[in-house]
Amino acid sequence: MKKKNKILLTVFTIIIFINILLLNSNIWIYNNFGNVKFQEILFTLLSPTSGTDTSVIFSYIIRVIVVSFVLSILFIFCVLYLRRKCSSKAFKYLKCMGSLLIVITLILSLLYTNNRYEVVAYFNYQSQKTTIYNKKKKVHKKKNTEYIGDSTIIYQNPEDVKISGDNTNNLIYIYLESFENTFLDTENGGIKNVNCLPELTELAKQNTNFSNTDQLGGALPFTGTTWTIASMTSQFTGLPLKVEVANDMDKQNQFMPGAKTIGDILNENGYIQELMIGSQKEFAGTDKLFLQHGFDKICDINSLKQEYSFKSNELNQWGLDDYKLFELAKNEITQLAQTGKFNFTMATIDCHMPKGFLCKYCPNTYENRYENIYACQSKLINSFIDWCKSQSWYENTTIVLVGDHPTMAQ
Known part of the structure; x- marks a missing residue:
């Protein structure tokens, strides 16, 4: 084969690979995440993998990159086969028509990708002042x-910003992973025929809840608030998190040093503050966000392993199952309550995309795995609240339950 033809074949192969890769990527993203935007995708690509569930990454490598590569090679073999079998005139015609078709499909794929994920809009946002x-x-x-x-x-x-007050309450603030009102029945504001969150529905109705509708609803998230560390940042500081730093905060020395956070305000008012998570505190700079803004202690999977022993069925790809985390939270809060005013903040993980994590308490009564995990969470949280009600400090305590962001699972 002539050098010119080899170069053309190489370019042709690359274009075909990009075409197939875009198609497979769109299918894979839709099947795993549904309707996400470019900033979420960019955030995921830039995220460090230490201490995380890497099954999603391996899924993309195998089902998208490897499959696209194999299909591209097969396509080229077909081209070489036709080159040997067809006449020179016929092959030249097929080559021209094939090249035109590939270029057109590539342009259409790029336009579709941009329209679906708002790629150009993202870069436009970056230049706004x-x-x-x-x-x-x-x-x-x-x-x-x-x-x-x-x-x-x-x-x-x-x-x-100066905030102070008398007769202040303790605070228990719980970030609920991927919680949204979708899993309620239609009568209460969700989309299901059967309510997967009956306990949380009653808690919301019996207490103060914030909704964007006349039914049980919730907050509408801004840009820069729709993944865990961005949600924690926005709820903690009142500010969105720029996607350029996103999960790269573990490499930064300071986490929003100019922000005035809930932790800073409570620290000024003498609160003892603790964060409990079942994953690694270093991920996305979580430790910096809280420890640099008034918190005294973080309990994560590594520190908990030093203090407690866990069975294999109490752990998942991210760290500790939520039912075990709630058990240990009771111990930590009991100790905190003896020190004076406290803020105990924790974050769940079992409802994390793409499939969530089943535990031994999860029912098998709903249509799919995800519904059963959310139903399990509803019971776990309600049981934890019941325990809080039985404690001497409960009457002087405010408990906040809030979804960190909408589910990223399709």
Whole structure:
């Protein structure tokens, strides 16, 4: 084969591979995540894998990259076969028509991908500038300006935020992994024929709940708040997390040093604060977010393993099963309650995409695996709340249950 033809064949192969890769990627993303946007995809690609469930990554490598590579090679073999079997004129015609078809399909694939994931829109967002900090003052007669808060708008200089009060409550703040109202029945604001979260439904009705509808609903997430560390950041600070830092915060020295967080405010008011998670605290800079903003202690899978022994059926790919985490949370809160005012924050994991994690308490009464896991969570959380009600500190405690972000599972 001539050198020119070898180069053309190589380019042809690369274009075919990209075509097949885009098609397979779109199918795989839809099957695993549903309707996600480019920032979530970029975040996932940039995430470190230490201490995480890597099954999704292996799934993509095998089902998308390997399959696309094999199909591309088979396609090229077909081209070489036709080149030997067809006449020169016929093959030249097939080559022209095939090249045209491949280029057209590639353009259509790129347009479809952009329309579905809003890739161009994402890069447009990156160049946008806000005027919300509209008061400026010069610093040391240099060109640099310092932005200060404006009392007529909601954004303020964090250093100006002073919050205090008498007869303050303890706080138990629970981030519920991937919780959304979808798993309720239609009568209560969900989409199911049967309510998978009956206990949480009653808790919401009997207590204060926030909804975007007349039924049980929830918050509508902003850009930069739709994955775990971004959600923790936004709920903790009132600020979204830029996707450029996303899960790269474990490599940064400081986590939003200029922000005034819930932890900072409670620390100023003498609270002892602890975070409990079943995964590794270093992931995405979680330890920096909390320890640099008023928290005294983090219990994660590594520190818990040093203090307790676990059976294999109490662990999953991320770390500790939620039922065991709730058991240990009772021990930690009991100790915290003896120190004075406390803030105990924890995060669940069992409902994590793509399939969630079944535990020994999960029922088998609903249509699919995911529904059964959510139903199990509802019972676990309700049981934990019942335990809290039996404690002496309960009357002086506020408990917040909140989904960290909508489910990323299709």
